[in-house]
Amino acid sequence: MAGIRIDGKVIAQTVKDRVKQAVTELKRQGVNPCLATILVGEDPASATYVRNKHKACKEVGIDTRDHKVDSKITQIELNSIIDSLNSDSLVHGILVQLPLPKHLDEFAATSRISPLKDVDGLTPHNAGLLAMKKAMLVACTPSGVMEMFDYHKIDLDGKNVVLINRSNLVGKPLYHLLLEKNATVITCHSKTKNLKQICQAADIIITAVGDREKFTLTADMIKEGSIVIDVAISRFHKKIVGDSDYDQIIQKASFATPVPGGVGPMTVAMLLKNTITASSLSTQIGR
CATH class of the missing domain: 3.40.50.720 (NAD(P)-binding Rossmann-like Domain)
Incomplete structure (x- = not known):
């Protein structure tokens, strides 16, 4: 007898439904959840992934900011964009689409993201919290x-x-x-x-x-x-x-x-959930 097919689309929709309710509640509190993405270069697969993430955000009411930059961007220039988004109180989640061009340091880029806005759960801070069973934002x-x-x-x-x-x-x-x-x-x-x-x-x-x-x-x-x-x-x-x-x-x-x-489908759904978690964290620290 065949086993049970785990349908990611169905389960992802249940997560999106919960996220949509959370978005409504946050907006009632004056918080407009916002995810900022950084896409370096024009890799077709990466561009598709980012486009799908923006589409999913729109479906549940999360605002987005789309940063598309040239593949020849320097590490200093990339760091500057991340720093700007870190200091922007209207941005709650930051995602640097990987992989990056070989001349850029992926660890340096992802580590630069504020742990409170790290919706990919890749910063050393959040990875360490996960090991200690204290993580709020998980990959x-x-x-x-x-x-x-x-x-x-x-x-x-x-x-x-x-x-x-x-x-x-x-x-x-x-x-x-x-x-x-x-x-x-x-x-x-x-x-x-x-x-x-x-x-x-x-x-x-x-x-x-x-x-x-x-x-x-x-x-x-x-x-x-x-x-x-x-x-x-x-x-x-x-x-x-x-x-x-x-x-x-x-x-x-x-x-x-x-x-x-x-x-x-679950990966995108959990990104939405992490963005809501990050948005909620921002309200707790008065931002």
Whole structure:
């Protein structure tokens, strides 16, 4: 019997509905939630991502500011834009679209964002707070995965979870979020040995490799009744795919996410939620 398809579009809409209500309440208090984005260069994928984020903001009533700058911008010039947005009390969230051109320092740019406006949850301050279980603003994709678990009432207490990713954007934040829910977490990566055997013992597998030429999570790698969350997205044989062989995985797993239509919509929804959180924080410090 096939497992349950975790529909990211449906769950994301529930988050957007809550955000829309929060926007109405904040505006009643005289606060107009605002997200500022910085897009460096003209990378088509990045431009699409930013456009989709602005569209989602409009749907829920969040104001946006769109900063598109030339790919030859210097680090000093980029820093100046970030500083300006940090000091602007009408801007509550700041997002620097990644990746940046190679001559720019991504860590320096994201670290420069005020922790109170860090809607991507990438500043060292917010990453540290997450490790201490005190974070208010958490990376969007990991928090979206946790929202999926909550929606389906999946209890993580004592579950063996295998994370196939160790990035600052996905793997590391998820590790801390899962620990907070009392899961037992194993982080795997390109140097991990016996990955198949490790996965076969897992109750939950969260994979985010993003390169089907090198890795595919197949049905023989999971145990019966496990849960598979596919965070990856890439183009393979002219199709948008994740890491997992979904059609086969869903026949064996109890729950699984498709690609597209799984985790992807959650990332944008949690960005909206983070913007509302940042807007609320601004009211608490009198800005």
